Amino acid sequence: MTHRQRILGAIRGEPVDRVPWVPRLDLWYKANRTRGTLPAEWRDLSLPEIAADLGVGRHEVIPDFLDVEEPDQIADQSLGLVHVRNQPYRLRFRRTERIVERDTSPDGDTYRVTYRTPVGSVTTILHYTRQMRRDGVTLLHTSKRAIESLEDYEVIAFLFEDLEVDPGGRYDAFREEVGDEGVAVAFANVAGSPMHHLLKELVPYDQFYYDLHDHPDLMAETAVRMQGLLRDVVEACAASSAEVVMLGANYDVMLTPPPLFAEHVAPFLTEATARLHEAGKLVATHTDGENQGLLELYVQCGVDVADSVCPAPMTRLPLAEYRRVFGTRPAIWGGICSASVLPDSFTDEEFEAHVDAAVEAGGDMRGIIYSIADTTPPDASLDRIRRIGDRLAAVPCTG
Numbered sequence: 001m002t003h004r005q006r007i008l009g010a011i012r013g014e015p016v017d018r019v020p021w022v023p024r025l026d027l028w029y030k031a032n033r034t035r036g037t038l039p040a041e042w043r044d045l046s047l048p049e050i051a052a053d054l055g056v057g058r059h060e061v062i063p064d065f066l067d068v069e070e071p072d073q074i075a076d077q078s079l080g081l082v083h084v085r086n087q088p089y090r091l092r093f094r095r096t097e098r099i100v101e102r103d104t105s106p107d108g109d110t111y112r113v114t115y116r117t118p119v120g121s122v123t124t125i126l127h128y129t130r131q132m133r134r135d136g137v138t139l140l141h142t143s144k145r146a147i148e149s150l151e152d153y154e155v156i157a158f159l160f161e162d163l164e165v166d167p168g169g170r171y172d173a174f175r176e177e178v179g180d181e182g183v184a185v186a187f188a189n190v191a192g193s194p195m196h197h198l199l200k201e202l203v204p205y206d207q208f209y210y211d212l213h214d215h216p217d218l219m220a221e222t223a224v225r226m227q228g229l230l231r232d233v234v235e236a237c238a239a240s241s242a243e244v245v246m247l248g249a250n251y252d253v254m255l256t257p258p259p260l261f262a263e264h265v266a267p268f269l270t271e272a273t274a275r276l277h278e279a280g281k282l283v284a285t286h287t288d289g290e291n292q293g294l295l296e297l298y299v300q301c302g303v304d305v306a307d308s309v310c311p312a313p314m315t316r317l318p319l320a321e322y323r324r325v326f327g328t329r330p331a332i333w334g335g336i337c338s339a340s341v342l343p344d345s346f347t348d349e350e351f352e353a354h355v356d357a358a359v360e361a362g363g364d365m366r367g368i369i370y371s372i373a374d375t376t377p378p379d380a381s382l383d384r385i386r387r388i389g390d391r392l393a394a395v396p397c398t399g
Helices: 003-011 026-035 045-053 072-079 128-136 153-162 171-181 193-204 205-214 216-238 258-278 297-302 319-326 346-361 380-395
Strands: 090-094 097-105 109-117 120-129 141-144 164-169 186-189 244-249 280-285 303-308 330-339 368-375
Touching: 003 171, 003 368, 026 045, 026 128, 045 171, 045 380, 072 097, 072 109, 072 193, 072 380, 109 128, 109 153, 120 153, 153 164, 153 171, 153 193, 164 216, 171 216, 193 205, 193 216, 193 258, 205 216, 205 368, 216 244, 216 258, 244 258, 258 280, 258 297, 280 319, 297 319, 297 330, 303 319, 303 368, 319 330, 330 346, 346 368, 346 380, 368 380
Parallel strands: 186 244, 244 280, 280 303, 303 330, 330 368
Antiparallel strands: 090 164, 097 109, 109 120, 120 141
């Protein structure tokens, strides 16, 4: 079987010839390339070439958020909007004017972005620091979010209604390039619903909860007006050649507690998942936080993959608990916490025990794709990454 066939088989809960091992290496690679610390034998290799040398599948789930077609498109990260090759669509403003001011200093870049609309303007501020570059980070930090006052909700509602979704984009070329070395996961949206988008990207966290309590009708109306764009994005993904679609990311019991998730995330995520299933797509959602009380909700939403599952001891839930609740659906992509490959964080004995627990939790290995969650850190031990691969290669698939 190819890496692609193994990954898809695992997602579908089917038996595979060997346990899928697909570590996410993009941030590790970017950081070490920037620092000049790639191993000597890999200094002239691309990341896909390194993955091939390691004998692992290509991890093509989370995009390089700096991989845009026009430089100013980076600034739209402050609205939770991206323009990457993983998207089977392009986004275009029709009446909104985007004004980007960039200030460069020895510490990095600061972007001040103003969106002017017929109903008013909002301004955001983003940072891409020197340290972020050294760490391989491609998501900018937004220090000033778009919504600061109640009046800003109208501007955001207009902005999202003003956006046009053009199916196509660069996705087909991306999928062809990945080929059988992995699964080219199509990127739909960073949030699992319009209200989640407001919380995750547009409103400061504390203000979001105050506004939701004090002005629920305004919040609900804004979410409804944002919904059209997200539905258009889902339709573009449904019409694409993608086999797996990523929708929603970064849930956590503190920021998206079960009652909020059930009321404000689950309905849209369930609807979108059903639509993508109708089109023959598998659906992933990025579950890299503290997930107590959320596991059953992921199951109810019908998603096929819980991506970037980071178990204890970095979070509270052991991998065995995910397997108990999920069974094989949703499949788990992850299962090995990133701190385990850092010698300064885990002793050799602790590392081996963690890998043993991850393998034991896998059971018959249906419905699991092992990866380092959320991602392989820049200072990871390559010996430990190889050790995980050797350990998994020796595990029989009994499903």
